[in-house]
Amino acid sequence: MRIDKAVSIPLVTHDPFFSIWSNTDKLYEKPPIHWCGAQQFLKGDITIDGKRYGFLGRKWELQPIQQQYINLTATATEYVFENDKVCLKCRFTSPLLLEDMLLVSRPCTYVDFEVEKKDAKSVIIDFSIGADVVRRGIDPLVGFEGVRDDFKYAYMGRAIQEPLSGSDDGVTINWGYAYVASNEEETKCWYVKNSERLKVNMNFSNRNHGSFVFAYDDLLSINYFGQWRKAYWTNTYATILDAIGAALKDKKETLEKAVKLDKEIEEKAYEIGGESYAYLCNLSYRQTIAGHKLITDEEGNVIFLSKENDSNGCIGTVDISYPSLPLFMLYDTEYLKGMLRPIFKFASYDVWEYDFAPHDVGRYPYAWGQVYAYKENFGKEATEKQIWDIQRSGVFPPFYMYPAGSNIYDNNYQMPVEECGNMLIMTAAICKVDGNADFAKPHWDVLKQWKNYLIEYGPDPGEQLCTDDFAGHLEHNVNLSVKAIVGIEAYASLAKMLGEDKEAEKHHALAKEMAADWEVRANAGDHYSLAFGKPETWSLKYNLVWDKMWGSELFSPEVYEKELAYYLKQTMEYGIPLDSRDYFAKSDWILWCAAMAENKEQMEQFIKPVAHYAKNSATRVPFSDWYHANDGIYCMFIARTVQGGIFMPMLFKER
Numbered sequence: 001m002r003i004d005k006a007v008s009i010p011l012v013t014h015d016p017f018f019s020i021w022s023n024t025d026k027l028y029e030k031p032p033i034h035w036c037g038a039q040q041f042l043k044g045d046i047t048i049d050g051k052r053y054g055f056l057g058r059k060w061e062l063q064p065i066q067q068q069y070i071n072l073t074a075t076a077t078e079y080v081f082e083n084d085k086v087c088l089k090c091r092f093t094s095p096l097l098l099e100d101m102l103l104v105s106r107p108c109t110y111v112d113f114e115v116e117k118k119d120a121k122s123v124i125i126d127f128s129i130g131a132d133v134v135r136r137g138i139d140p141l142v143g144f145e146g147v148r149d150d151f152k153y154a155y156m157g158r159a160i161q162e163p164l165s166g167s168d169d170g171v172t173i174n175w176g177y178a179y180v181a182s183n184e185e186e187t188k189c190w191y192v193k194n195s196e197r198l199k200v201n202m203n204f205s206n207r208n209h210g211s212f213v214f215a216y217d218d219l220l221s222i223n224y225f226g227q228w229r230k231a232y233w234t235n236t237y238a239t240i241l242d243a244i245g246a247a248l249k250d251k252k253e254t255l256e257k258a259v260k261l262d263k264e265i266e267e268k269a270y271e272i273g274g275e276s277y278a279y280l281c282n283l284s285y286r287q288t289i290a291g292h293k294l295i296t297d298e299e300g301n302v303i304f305l306s307k308e309n310d311s312n313g314c315i316g317t318v319d320i321s322y323p324s325l326p327l328f329m330l331y332d333t334e335y336l337k338g339m340l341r342p343i344f345k346f347a348s349y350d351v352w353e354y355d356f357a358p359h360d361v362g363r364y365p366y367a368w369g370q371v372y373a374y375k376e377n378f379g380k381e382a383t384e385k386q387i388w389d390i391q392r393s394g395v396f397p398p399f400y401m402y403p404a405g406s407n408i409y410d411n412n413y414q415m416p417v418e419e420c421g422n423m424l425i426m427t428a429a430i431c432k433v434d435g436n437a438d439f440a441k442p443h444w445d446v447l448k449q450w451k452n453y454l455i456e457y458g459p460d461p462g463e464q465l466c467t468d469d470f471a472g473h474l475e476h477n478v479n480l481s482v483k484a485i486v487g488i489e490a491y492a493s494l495a496k497m498l499g500e501d502k503e504a505e506k507h508h509a510l511a512k513e514m515a516a517d518w519e520v521r522a523n524a525g526d527h528y529s530l531a532f533g534k535p536e537t538w539s540l541k542y543n544l545v546w547d548k549m550w551g552s553e554l555f556s557p558e559v560y561e562k563e564l565a566y567y568l569k570q571t572m573e574y575g576i577p578l579d580s581r582d583y584f585a586k587s588d589w590i591l592w593c594a595a596m597a598e599n600k601e602q603m604e605q606f607i608k609p610v611a612h613y614a615k616n617s618a619t620r621v622p623f624s625d626w627y628h629a630n631d632g633i634y635c636m637f638i639a640r641t642v643q644g645g646i647f648m649p650m651l652f653k654e655r
Contacts, residue, residue, distance in 0.1 A: 001266060001275075001282055003070050006615055008033075008622040009077055010283075011042075011092045012109045013290035015231075016307040016364060017173035018216040019639065020133075023620035027079050027090075028054045028064040031130075035309060035622045035639035036170035041130025041197070048085045048120045055081050055090060056127075073262035074285035086123060087116040095258045096289040098331035101302070103254065105232035105294045107218075107240075108247035110255065112211040115204045123204035129178060129214070131196040134158060136174045143191030143198070148241050151248050153181035154189040154198050163220035164228070167363040168393045169313030176218040181244045187212060211251075215244050222295050222305060222315075223366045225345065225400050232294040232302070272649050273594070273603050276611035280591070281650070283614055283623055284643035288327050291641035293365070294338070304338030307364040310624075310638035314360040315367045316342045319415065319467040322422040323588040323625075324644030325429060326651040333430045337439055340426060342367055344443050351402040354409075356416035356453045357423045362396065369399025373413035417457055417480050418466045420450035421487035425546055428490030432550070433655075437497035444498070451491040451507070458484020459514055460521075460532055468589075470626065470635070471581035476532035478522045482543040485514045489552050508552070515547075515554035527566035528559065530579045539579035540567060542592035549595075549652055560596055567593060568605050572629040574613040576606070585629035587613070588645030595652035603649060 005025045011032055012020040020040045022032045031041050044056030046065060054062035064081075065088060071078040078091040093110040097103045115123050131141055134157045143156035157177035165174060180189045180198045187210055188201040202210040217240035221231045237243040247254070265285065269278035295303045306321060308314040321339040328335040342361045346352060346369060359372040374396070402408060424447060431437045440447060457464075461484070463475040489511040496504035522528040523535075530537035541563055547554045567576050575585040576593070587610050594606035614623055617632040622639035 001072050001278060003072050003279065003615075005070075006072070006283055007613075007617045007620050007624075009070065009072065010094070010286045010290075010622070011077060012214060013094045013096070013286040014107045014109070014216065015218075015221075015290055015293045016309065017176075017218060018107055019290055021622050021639075023622075026064070026067045027056050028058070028067065031057050034172045036172065037621070038136075038172045039130075039132050040172070041128070041132050043128040043130075044090065045126045046081075046086070046088055047122075047124040047126070048083075049122050053083070055079070055088060072279075072282050073259075074265045074282050075258040075262055085118055085120040087118070089114040093255060093258055094286055094290070095254050096286055097254075097257055097261055098289070098328070098335070099261075100257075101232060101294060101332075101334070102236055104289060106237075106243050106247060107231070107233070108213050108215045108244060110211060110247070110251060111214055113202065113204075113209065115208050115210075117204075117208075121205070125202045125204065125210065127180075127200040127202075127212070129180065129198040131156070132172070133178050133216075134173065134176065136172055141193075141196050143193060145190040149245055151181050151183040151245060152187075152189050153179055153241065153244065154191045155179045156191050156196070156198055161219065163218070164223055164365055166393050167313065167366050167395050169308070169364075170310060171393075173216075173218065175220075176216060177240070179215040179217065179240060179244060180212050181215065181248065182212040183248045184210060184212075186210070213244055213247050215240060215247070221293050221365065222303075223368060224295065224297060224303060224342070225368050226398060227298055229295040229297070229303075232296060235296060268650055268653075272653055273600065273607050276604065276608045277649065279611050280587075280607065280614060280646045284646040285327070287623055287639050288324055288641050288644040288646075291639060297341070301341055302334050302338040303341055304335045305342065305361075305364070305367055306339070306641045308360075309640050310621075310636055311640075312372070313363045314372060315364040316361040317372075318343055318357060318359055318419045318422045320640065320642055322426060322467075323592075323642040325426055326647040327644035329429060329433055329651055330647060330654065333433050333439075336426060336430050340423065340430075343423065344446065346370065346400060347446055349400045350404040351399055351406050351408070353404055354414070354416075355449055356414070357419035357450050359415055359419055362399075366395055369396070369402070370409070371396050371399075373409045373411070374399075375408055375410050413465060415465045415467065416453060417461050417464060417484050420453050421458070421480075421483035421543075423447070424450060424454070424487040424490040424494075425483070428493050429546075431494060431497055437494050440494045441498065444494075447491065447494065451488060454484040454487045455510070458488070459517065468578055468586070470578070470584045474531055476534075478518070478529055478531060479539050479541050479543055481514075481518055481522075481532075482541055485511050485518060485554060486543055486546045488514070489547070489550070489554055493550070493552075511552075512554050519556060519559060527562055530581070537580045538566060538570070540576065540586075540589050540593050542589040545592050545595055545648065545652065549655055561598075564593070564596060564598070564602065568602070571605065571609060573609060574617070574627065574632040575609040575629045577629045583628045583630045584635060585610075585613075585627055587623075587625045587627075588642045588648075591646050592648045595649040597649075607649075
């Protein structure tokens with residue numbers, strides 16, 4: 001898709017640490033950034049018949065070769081530059097093909113150049129990668145260049161390696177090694193010690209195409225309940241050089257698959273929601289996948305862990321997985337199982353004594369016990385600095401090892417109805433796609449427990465947190481009650497698949513009865529309220545989408561008709577606010593509501609303002625899901641995995 005701009009454009013996207021973006025209209029206006037805003041120094045120059053121009057990095061260092069436009073697809077970003085001498089195309093492809101977990105995990109981005117010579121005889125491209133890609137401070141680096149099999153490579157990294165040496169939110173990586181590699185005769189790769197950077201030099205005097213692989217070896221990826229786990233790709237490749245060699249060898253085949261996927265996604269999106277929807281799908285695909293780390297546990301099970309970017313750095317958060325679900329349901333439920341397995345595991349430990357589901361399993365990259373709602377009991381002698389260090393950058397204790405009775409969580413900050421509903425709905429969604437309840441069966445007892453919690457507290461939730469409490473705590477949350485009702489229906493569908501017909505019938509009838517009561521109590525005339533007993537309020541009831549998708553007919557058609565029509569009346573320049581309390585918009589939930597639209601025309605009314613935000617917001621951060629609907633200013637949350645929710649209209653149509 002040809003575009004002129006976006007708030008921030010993905011360049012190299014693999015995981016929460018190996019994540020590089022451009023947040024300028026022209027690639028040469030300033031260096032790229034990590035999603036958190038820290039500089040990630042990349043610099044590109046093209047020398048044409050002895051005269052040097054810049055195409056990537058700081059504009060003021062060299063006269064730029066003028067950028068013409070950008071081609072953005074699900075897996076790649078291509079910049080096109082031109083002057084009277086040459087036309088240059090620079091393409092970054094991170095082939096995160098969900099059909100192939102090895103490619104999703106393999107940390108290798110292809111950087112390709114195409115040079116069309118008009119009136120030029122000599123063309124040389126130089127590409128540099130700076131030290132801030134591998135470190136946060138000024139620690140000394142080491143580097144090396146060599147030859148392996150049929151390719152040349154160079155790498156750099158901190159001289160003192162401390163893998164997993166902290167946990168935090170808005171930070172770049174501080175361990176591991178960056179690599180560049182190529183198997184082309186006229187391409188050179190080396191480490192420049194005095195300027196602490198990797199360099200790639202390509203001579204185009206006798207050719208029109210050139211490329212290299214940009215890769216990252218993080219050495220260790222996750223501490224998973226006390227196990228030091230490496231990335232999924234290490235199950236296949238013994239070293240990063242083996243992975244790079246494979247990436248070079250299968251490049252043609254991989255890029256062909258990527259182009260095919262790009263075309264499929266764009267064509268489907270155009271058909272469903274027009275150009276704006278295709279734009280949003282292309283912008284959110286890599287971001288969603290790269291906000292996770294893919295590993296396996298000691299039994300070989302897939303574990304797919306998200307990082308709660310620009311929030312609190314939580315790992316494996318349930319209410320982050322829930323909105324991201326649509327993208328992964330379209331391709332492989334194994335990713336979703338990889339999100340839920342850590343939650344089920346932590347819920348089985350003695351320290352988790354609650355009758356509701358956990359919120360998370362730690363703070364990235366330490367998945368060893370929920371940190372949300374932690375009481376911060378550091379002891380009477382703890383200094384303010386010690387408390388601050390653990391809150392902001394230290395590693396929380398291994399809570400999964402704590403005994404029963406530890407009482408380390410503050411229930412006022414838990415999300416009981418939210419997470420119970422999320423876990424039941426996601427488990428049912430997985431099993432419906434699989435056509436069996438094999439995934440749910442080992443967890444049936446705890447799923448029953450969470451269902452019971454929804455029955456008791458779901459009809460009219462008290463004052464407890466939910467994922468949307470941006471304007472404060474709320475009692476009698478109507479949308480949260482929808483989640484509880486749909487969660488009970490999810491349980492009923494699982495019971496049916498497990499052959500427990502009476503249990504299924506009983507809970508389907510209960511969910512239907514609760515929905516009928518909900519309609520009466522939430523009715524506010526031409527819409528349904530934000531909170532029971534407050535008809536002057538309203539909110540997006542995005543949780544209704546499952547009832548409509550599954551055809552369970554818990555809620556009457558009138559609910560959907562009234563709600564969708566009312567939402568559109570509230571539309572502002574950049575989208576529909578989440579509820580009547582503020583101008584806060586959530587792009588993922590707007591798209592969930594769009595999925596319930598009666599026709600393409602109505603759907604586009606939901607989608608176009610969100611695309612307008614993603615193109616034109618004054619705050620240039622990787623696609624934020626929380627911003628002001630009236631002025632498009634980002635509130636919080638950057639490059640989060642929840643943007644997998646953008647794919648809900650596509651999932652709705654295909655399921």
